[in-house]
Amino acid sequence: MPSTAIVGTPDWNQPAKLTVAIALSLLCMVAVADDDGFCNVDTSCDSNVELPTATDCATDDCACAQQIQCVITNSSPDDNWSTIPTGDLHWNAFFWHTRFLETYVSPAGEDAFHAALDPAQPMTPLPAGTILYKAGYDPIDGEPGDPDIDQGAEVFVAAKLEGDYCPSEYEINGSCQGGGWFWYMADYTASDTDPFFSAWGKPDKCTACHNTAERGDWMLSLDIQRAYPPQP
Amino acid sequence: MIISIRIMILLSVIGAFSVGCSNKSDPQPLAATCDVKMPPPAPPSEFCLTEAPLNPLAPAGIFQDPAYMSSADGQRMMECFAWETFIAYNWPAEPGCRGIPDTTAQLDATQKLSVLDTFKATYELFQPTNKDWDARSIAWEDPVPDTGSCGSPVVENASSAAPSMNQIVYQKSPAFLKNTSVIADQNGETVVYTVTINQDQFEYIRQNGFAEPKAYSFAGPSSTTTKVNFPANADSTTGYGSAELKTAWRVLSDDSECDSYVCRTAKVYDEDDSDCSEEILGLVGLHIARKVDYSPKWIWATFEHVNNTPPVDISDDDDTSYSFYSQSCAATVPDDCYSVAVAASPAEADYTCCANILMEVAFLGSPNQLTRLEPIPALADMNEMFQGVLAAHDSVLQNYFLVGAQWAKPDVPGTDAYDRPCNPNGAWRVPEPSDGTACYTQFPAHVRNAVIEGYNIANNTDGGQSLTDSCMNCHWATGIDGSFIWLSVMNDIYELD
Numbered sequence: 001m002p003s004t005a006i007v008g009t010p011d012w013n014q015p016a017k018l019t020v021a022i023a024l025s026l027l028c029m030v031a032v033a034d035d036d037g038f039c040n041v042d043t044s045c046d047s048n049v050e051l052p053t054a055t056d057c058a059t060d061d062c063a064c065a066q067q068i069q070c071v072i073t074n075s076s077p078d079d080n081w082s083t084i085p086t087g088d089l090h091w092n093a094f095f096w097h098t099r100f101l102e103t104y105v106s107p108a109g110e111d112a113f114h115a116a117l118d119p120a121q122p123m124t125p126l127p128a129g130t131i132l133y134k135a136g137y138d139p140i141d142g143e144p145g146d147p148d149i150d151q152g153a154e155v156f157v158a159a160k161l162e163g164d165y166c167p168s169e170y171e172i173n174g175s176c177q178g179g180g181w182f183w184y185m186a187d188y189t190a191s192d193t194d195p196f197f198s199a200w201g202k203p204d205k206c207t208a209c210h211n212t213a214e215r216g217d218w219m220l221s222l223d224i225q226r227a228y229p230p231q232p
Numbered sequence: 233m234i235i236s237i238r239i240m241i242l243l244s245v246i247g248a249f250s251v252g253c254s255n256k257s258d259p260q261p262l263a264a265t266c267d268v269k270m271p272p273p274a275p276p277s278e279f280c281l282t283e284a285p286l287n288p289l290a291p292a293g294i295f296q297d298p299a300y301m302s303s304a305d306g307q308r309m310m311e312c313f314a315w316e317t318f319i320a321y322n323w324p325a326e327p328g329c330r331g332i333p334d335t336t337a338q339l340d341a342t343q344k345l346s347v348l349d350t351f352k353a354t355y356e357l358f359q360p361t362n363k364d365w366d367a368r369s370i371a372w373e374d375p376v377p378d379t380g381s382c383g384s385p386v387v388e389n390a391s392s393a394a395p396s397m398n399q400i401v402y403q404k405s406p407a408f409l410k411n412t413s414v415i416a417d418q419n420g421e422t423v424v425y426t427v428t429i430n431q432d433q434f435e436y437i438r439q440n441g442f443a444e445p446k447a448y449s450f451a452g453p454s455s456t457t458t459k460v461n462f463p464a465n466a467d468s469t470t471g472y473g474s475a476e477l478k479t480a481w482r483v484l485s486d487d488s489e490c491d492s493y494v495c496r497t498a499k500v501y502d503e504d505d506s507d508c509s510e511e512i513l514g515l516v517g518l519h520i521a522r523k524v525d526y527s528p529k530w531i532w533a534t535f536e537h538v539n540n541t542p543p544v545d546i547s548d549d550d551d552t553s554y555s556f557y558s559q560s561c562a563a564t565v566p567d568d569c570y571s572v573a574v575a576a577s578p579a580e581a582d583y584t585c586c587a588n589i590l591m592e593v594a595f596l597g598s599p600n601q602l603t604r605l606e607p608i609p610a611l612a613d614m615n616e617m618f619q620g621v622l623a624a625h626d627s628v629l630q631n632y633f634l635v636g637a638q639w640a641k642p643d644v645p646g647t648d649a650y651d652r653p654c655n656p657n658g659a660w661r662v663p664e665p666s667d668g669t670a671c672y673t674q675f676p677a678h679v680r681n682a683v684i685e686g687y688n689i690a691n692n693t694d695g696g697q698s699l700t701d702s703c704m705n706c707h708w709a710t711g712i713d714g715s716f717i718w719l720s721v722m723n724d725i726y727e728l729d
Contacts, residue, residue: 093690093700094659095590097573142568144693172722173360175449208410212710212719214451223710224660228652231666 037062041186041195045070051129054163057182057201065184065200068159072133077104081133084113084221089137089147096209098136098154100147106131109160116222119229125180125217130160132219138189152188152195158206158218159183170202178207179218266329266373270431270470274320276524279305280312284618286625288333290320290472293465293524294531299645303675306641311614314533314637317520319618321348321477322494322629330373331431331470341626343395343495348518351428351477353399355380357443358721359728367443372431376400380728382499382508390497393490394512397498401426401481401513402726404502406684407716410723411503413590415686417555420597421483423516423683424500427720430475432468437717450722452712460713464525473524476715480517480684482555487512492631493537501726516540516555517683518632521703521714528650529640529672530714532703534681535632541602541682556602556683561585565601570691588697590687602686606699609636609676636679638703640672653708658701659688660709674704 039062049070057064075081081104089102105113109130116123134156137147164180171177184200199205209220216222273292294313298306324337324344333347356376359365376399378384387396403425404414414422429437437443442453442460452460465473487495493514500511518535541557542550550559562585569586576592584595587603615633622630642649654671656662657678665671678699680688690700707714 091693092573093692095573095588095687095689095691096659099571099573099691139568139571142571144570144695172725173449174446174454175722204410205412208405208412208723209408211450211723212408212716214449215710220660220710224662227709228663230663231669 039065039197039200041188041197042066042070043194045073047074049074051159051161054161054165054180054182057161057165058167061182061201062197064182065186065197068131068157068182068184069155069186069197072106072131072155072157075106077106077133078135081106082110084110084132089149092136097134097156098138100137100139101134102136103132103134106133113222116217116219117225117230119226123215123217123222123226126160126219128160128162132158152191154189155186157184157186165202167202170207175214178202178210179214181218183207183210266326266332268326268329268332270332270472271335273465273470273472274316277309277313277316279308280315280614280617281308284621285316286319286339286621287316288320288323288335288337290522291316292471293473294526297526297645298639299526299642299649303641303673306639307637307675308611308614310531310533310637310639311610311634313522313524313531314520314634315614315618317475317522317533318518318535318632318634319629321520322346325350339622339625339627339629341491341628343393343490343628345395345398346494348428348477348479349397349399349496351430351475352434354427354429354717354721355400355402355726355728357429357434357437358718360445360448360722361725361727362729363445365443365445367438368441370438372434377728380501380726381506382501385499387497387499387510391487391512393487394484394495394497397496397513399426399428399498400501400508400726401498401511402501402503403427403720403724404500405724406687407720409590413592413687414596415556415600415602415683416597417482417516418553418558418599419483419485420599422596424481424483424511424513425684426477426479426481427717428477428479429717430472430477431470432463432472433474433476433717435469436463436474442718448718450719451710452715452718460715462523462713462715464523464528466525473522475520475522476717477521478517478519478684479515480681481513482516484512484514489514490628492539492628494628494632503725515632517681519681519684519703521707523714527639528647529704529708532638532679532707534635534679534684534703536635536681536683538631538633541604544604544607556600556686558585558599558601561599561601562587567695570693570695570697573691588687588689600686602682603697604682605680605689605697606678608633609679610634635681636676638679639675640704641675642670642672644670646670653705656705658705658709660706662705662709674702676702678702 051071052064052067084105092101109126112126135153140146140148158181165182166176183206185198187198188195210218213220213223215226274287274289276293276295277291278295294309323333325347326332326334330350376385382400385399390396401424441447462474496513499508501508516537520533521530523530539555565585572583574590575583584598585601587601619630649670649672652665652671654673655677679702688701690698
């Protein structure tokens with residue numbers, strides 16, 4: 001679990017430091033299933049679980065979300081993954097997501113992510129194995145102050161799998177909504193129910209916003225970097 | 233002196249172009265029968281210091297480079313420009329033509345189709361799901377096609393209080409919220425939107441092949457060699473320069489409110505069930521973005537209806553019935569609104585009275601409580617002056633006001649300054665320029681249409697809310713030459729066959 005509680009007024013103009021984290025807060029926007037059916041988070045993950053391929057996901061998108069989430073759980077991101085770029089748990093002032101957010105990148109994607117932040121380089125899509133994982137929290141008892149990290153997180157994930165994930169119904173005019181990523185949201189906040197996926201695959205609530213960031217492999221932080229390259 | 237020269241120019245323009253206009257009295261649907269040429273624009277806007285001109289022709293642009301003006305003068309010039317454009321775009325249209333005002337008509341109490349109604353709906357040019365689409369063969373004058381799910385866009389038997397809009401309304405979600413959330417008025421009716429472009433923008437996209445199948449994506453033209461640069465007035469087909477518009481409408485229960493709203497009857501397309509319904513619509517918001525010389529970052533104006541939401545300093549005894557605000561809701565608002573980012577599930581029902589909160593599909597039909605947060609940036613005397621003249625003409629336009637007209641003020645004259653905003657803000661984390669870099673100030677810093685960008689506010693840790701984003705900030709962060717047109721046509725699709 002994240003250990004840093006951030007309080008204070010958001011600094012809207014603080015430059016790159018929180019760019020990635022906030023931009024990733026736009027990953028997915030809400031918490032109601034928009035896919036038909038229901039998909040539970042697997043709470044007894046096999047320790048050998050591996051990332052599914054895009055083809056697997058096209059066959060069974062719920063099983064795919066479950067597997068990816070198990071890979072994340074097994075890796076304990078808060079101990080083993082980097083936050084990007086240096087984003088500790090911070091306040092999110094925007095309507096998307098939860099009020100507190102923290103974002104991690106999987107080791108397989110870390111170098112590529114940092115390389116992609118350099119707009120002097122052509123944007124190459126992030127490699128298979130890249131998982132961007134955001135954990136979100138509400139304030140304790142709704143009071144100004146600290147995030148309720150004991151409550152359980154709302155989880156927002158974009159994962160790059162072997163082979164781009166783009167079932168044909170998401171292809172428009174030669175491009176794929178939300179790029180080659182598999183997107184999902186998982187809700188661990190309710191104490192009386194098992195965690196469940198509130199959206200998975202290519203939910204509109206993720207792609208409608210991320211479609212603005214095609215230049216940055218559908219990641220807003222990378223896209224902004226291209227619109228406004230860092231200065232010396 | 234200057235003013236009288238302008239009037240003379242205007243009169244001669246009107247004289248020249250009112251000759252030869254045909255079928256003026258026929259309220260016919262748009263057809264490719266227009267033999268009237270687009271009149272040249274009115275002279276550039278100055279300051280609207282003493283009078284609010286009601287001119288059927290939009291101003292060509294602005295008359296001076298704002299880099300050499302104080303921000304106060306610049307603001308006045310831009311607001312004058314915005315109002316003059318608003319008047320011209322709401323001017324009755326030349327029947328049978330597209331984008332052309334009927335210069336012999338008046339602004340009065342009658343509801344007539346306006347220039348705004350005749351701009352090109354984006355679906356007329358872009359059909360991203362049709363791989364055989366031939367955008368190059370579309371002509372500006374072509375009538376709105378009648379081949380999509382809704383058939384002819386013309387609503388037969390529309391009342392004179394709400395004439396047929398003659399284009400399909402197919403956008404129901406605010407930007408970024410495709411199918412996941414809507415803004416609803418106090419009756420629980422969903423706000424609907426149109427996006428249209430003027431002839432100069434249309435020709436630029438069409439002629440460059442930027443609407444051909446597979447030639448574009450969400451992020452604009454796929455070509456890596458072409459950099460999109462929409463024409464400003466001087467280098468455009470008609471001399472007006474590129475313009476993009478977004479209109480936002482309430483669904484009204486009947487036409488009884490049409491004495492205070494711009495009203496239209498329109499076919500509204502529902503993507504979920506591929507169905508169309510005929511609705512009476514009242515205009516609640518209008519975005520106008522125009523690219524003109526001296527303002528390469530465009531000028532971003534937004535107008536609202538006076539009954540949308542109360543002013544920031546609403547008084548306790550204000551009993552106006554606002555379309556997007558309820559006094560009783562305000563009285564029962566929970567005190568921890570700021571802690572809930574999105575009202576998503578029924579468990580969060582208590583939060584639907586929270587101001588400016590995003591409500592998910594679970595709350596479809598729940599009224600939004602929208603507030604203004606800051607005094608509107610536009611000059612009060614400018615709004616009063618135009619509203620006064622419009623009232624004297626008995627026009628429903630008197631019920632609209634300019635929220636703000638945002639523009640780029642370069643800190644040093646020249647083009648370098650246009651690369652970066654000096655005062656970035658909003659969700660996108662646009663970086664601040666490093667010391668000594670030329671930049672432009674987004675002026676005013678925050679402009680928000682309380683309905684169209686209703687939910688785009690900042691929730692602060694102290695429990696308060698504030699404005700943060702703006703038109704330019706967002707459109708220049710991830711837009712293409714400031715435009716989201718390609719994103720818009722890929723995210724919200726109306727298929728013509």
